[in-house]
Amino acid sequence: xxxxxxxxxxxxxxxxxxxxxxxxxxxxxxxxxxxxxxxxxxxxxxxxxxxxxxxxxxxxxxxxxxxxxxxxxxxxxxxxxxxxxxxxxxxxxxxxxxxxxxxxxxxxxxxxxxxxxxxxxxxxxxxxxxxxxxxxxxxxxxxxxxxxxxxxxxxxxxxxxxxxxxxxxxxxxxxxxxxxxxxxxxxxxxxxxxxxxxxxxxxxxxxxxxxxxxxxxxxxxxxxxxxxxxxxxxxxxxxxxxxxxxxxxxxxxxxxxx
Amino acid sequence: xxxxxxxxxxxxxxxxxxxxxxxxxxxxxxxxxxxxxxxxxxxxxxxxxxxxxxxxxxxxxxxxxxxxxxxxxxxxxxxxxxxxxxxxxxxxxxxxxxxxxxxxxxxxxxxxxxxxxxxxxxxxxxxxxxxxxxxxxxxxxxxxxxxxxxxxxxxxxxxxxxxxxxxxxxxxxxxxxxxxxxxxxxxxxxxxxxxxxxxxxxxxxxxxxxxxxxxxxxxxxxxxxxxxxxxxxxxxxxxxxxxxxxxxxxxxxxxxxxxxxxxxxxxxxxx
Numbered sequence: 264x265x266x267x268x269x270x271x272x273x274x275x276x277x278x279x280x281x282x283x284x285x286x287x288x289x290x291x292x293x294x295x296x297x298x299x300x301x302x303x304x305x306x307x308x309x310x311x312x313x314x315x316x317x318x319x320x321x322x323x324x325x326x327x328x329x330x331x332x333x334x335x336x337x338x339x340x341x342x343x344x345x346x347x348x349x350x351x352x353x354x355x356x357x358x359x360x361x362x363x364x365x366x367x368x369x370x371x372x373x374x375x376x377x378x379x380x381x382x383x384x385x386x387x388x389x390x391x392x393x394x395x396x397x398x399x400x401x402x403x404x405x406x407x408x409x410x411x412x413x414x415x416x417x418x419x420x421x422x423x424x425x426x427x428x429x430x431x432x433x434x435x436x437x438x439x440x441x442x443x444x445x446x447x448x449x450x451x452x453x454x455x456x457x458x459x460x461x462x463x464x465x466x467x468x469x470x471x472x473x474x475x476x477x478x479x480x481x482x483x484x485x486x487x488x489x490x491x492x493x494x495x496x497x498x499x500x501x502x503x504x505x506x507x508x509x510x511x512x513x514x515x516x517x518x519x520x521x
Numbered sequence: 522x523x524x525x526x527x528x529x530x531x532x533x534x535x536x537x538x539x540x541x542x543x544x545x546x547x548x549x550x551x552x553x554x555x556x557x558x559x560x561x562x563x564x565x566x567x568x569x570x571x572x573x574x575x576x577x578x579x580x581x582x583x584x585x586x587x588x589x590x591x592x593x594x595x596x597x598x599x600x601x602x603x604x605x606x607x608x609x610x611x612x613x614x615x616x617x618x619x620x621x622x623x624x625x626x627x628x629x630x631x632x633x634x635x636x637x638x639x640x641x642x643x644x645x646x647x648x649x650x651x652x653x654x655x656x657x658x659x660x661x662x663x664x665x666x667x668x669x670x671x672x673x674x675x676x677x678x679x680x681x682x683x684x685x686x687x688x689x690x691x692x693x694x695x696x697x698x699x700x701x702x703x704x705x706x707x708x709x710x711x712x713x714x715x716x717x718x719x720x721x722x723x724x725x726x727x728x729x730x731x732x733x734x735x736x737x738x739x740x741x742x743x744x745x746x747x748x749x750x751x752x753x754x755x756x757x758x759x760x761x762x763x764x765x766x767x768x769x770x771x772x773x774x775x776x777x778x779x780x781x782x783x784x785x786x787x788x789x790x791x792x
Contacts, residue, residue: 317682320682320686321685321686322682322685322686339688341686343682343683343686345679345682349677349679349680349683351680351697351698351701352783352784353701353702353704353783353784354701354783362683362687362697363687365697366684366687366688366689366693366697367687394782394783396782396783
């Protein structure tokens with residue numbers, strides 16, 4: 264599934280981030296994001312993995328190193344999903360999904376088809392008129408994903424999107440996300456602190472250690488897509504989960520020694 | 522069906538009690554008052570009985586309703602000006618930080634200086650009606666300004682990031698994000714400001730009334746005091762209270778209508 268020949272969409276070289284209070288969040292980070300891959304950034308909290316996502320999105324700027332895009336257009340061809348659904352509570356699901364189109368100047372009527380398509384992609388066709396309050400946590404997250412996908416971005420950035428959900432909902436959304444990725448061919452960067460989630464979803468995992476945040480290991484998951492629940496019981500899944508756990512443990516151990 | 526309606530009945534009973542209890546206390550107090558006045562044979566120019574106040578209210582309705590109208594007109598004109606001014610300034614604060622840094626201290630000074638102290642000074646420079654209006658405006662202005670400014674600054678940070686990601690302009694951010702986020706705060710300010718506008722109008726009328734100006738309810742109170750028409754003083758006081766309560770209820774209802782579908786403040790907790 265991973266395409267090693269194509270040039271990366273975005274290339275990070277020697278990227279560092281030092282906050283105003285002197286905290287070194289990231290140091291000397293090298294990372295290539297390849298077209299079509301599902302890349303997970305796995306690490307303990309506070310290792311700067313969310314900061315990497317924010318820098319790629321252009322919401323924060325690196326204090327060292329460079330972030331290079333394969334072409335200028337890709338840079339703004341993004342969707343972003345936050346840990347909580349981050350919906351506007353005062354308006355309907357339809358209007359929430361409309362937001363990215365509205366900000367680019369598309370009227371409600373012109374956007375309607377694309378909004379309905381995005382909602383049907385995440386299985387929420389009947390809920391356009393509902394308000395966020397009336398939905399469950401998992402449904403709100405689906406709306407958030409629909410909003411991120413409504414512009415059909417080339418790159419989807421997800422910052423621990425399912426961390427606040429119960430495990431059953433999370434499994435369901437994991438499968439939905441894989442289906443959407445296959446349907447749309449989107450490249451995904453997925454921040455998580457769950458080993459099992461990252462192994463199940465990813466074609467590649469970058470394992471982070473903290474203080475300062477850095478990548479200590481990269482694990483390829485060369486199982487073909489589409490994946491389903493059977494994959495959770497496969498030998499490859501067990502083996503890669505062990506490898507990712509070991510890498511994560513050594514990341515945490517390195518932190519304890521400091 | 523019956524399983525669902527039983528808690529609903531219990532809830533309605535609770536709500537009915539919320540109304541019934543204070544009403545009982547109120548009627549009880551009126552009864553005691555009436556009885557004391559009757560038993561001790563207190564003359565109305567010392568303490569009028571509630572029945573006497575009620576009959577005065579009806580007998581003097583033409584004069585009192587005219588004054589009520591004057592006071593309400595000033596209250597709402599001042600409140601309207603405070604909403605326009607407060608919201609406009611809060612938007613300027615949100616869009617340009619230096620405006621906030623330049624002007625906010627003066628808004629605070631205006632707020633902390635007692636209106637009773639400002640009113641006589643305003644009467645020197647302005648005619649009575651305008652001075653009363655300005656006083657009511659001054660007290661209603663600050664809660665609307667500060668609440669709206671707080672609301673505009675309280676937009677969800679992730680949503681602000683999202684707007685930045687999609688390259689929204691400052692004005693798109695204001696209209697689609699900051700203004701809706703500020704609505705609950707604004708309505709809270711409006712509820713406080715509505716009551717304060719009435720108080721400001723009354724205080725200024727009393728100050729102006731002593732200078733021989735105005736014909737609002739406060740003027741009627743001062744005038745009745747001079748004439749020892751104590752029942753009419755009470756009647757005017759009743760009208761002021763009722764007006765204050767109605768203003769509060771009106772804005773509470775407005776909040777509930779505008780926020781009903783999305784804001785926690787307007788919804789009962791589930792379960």
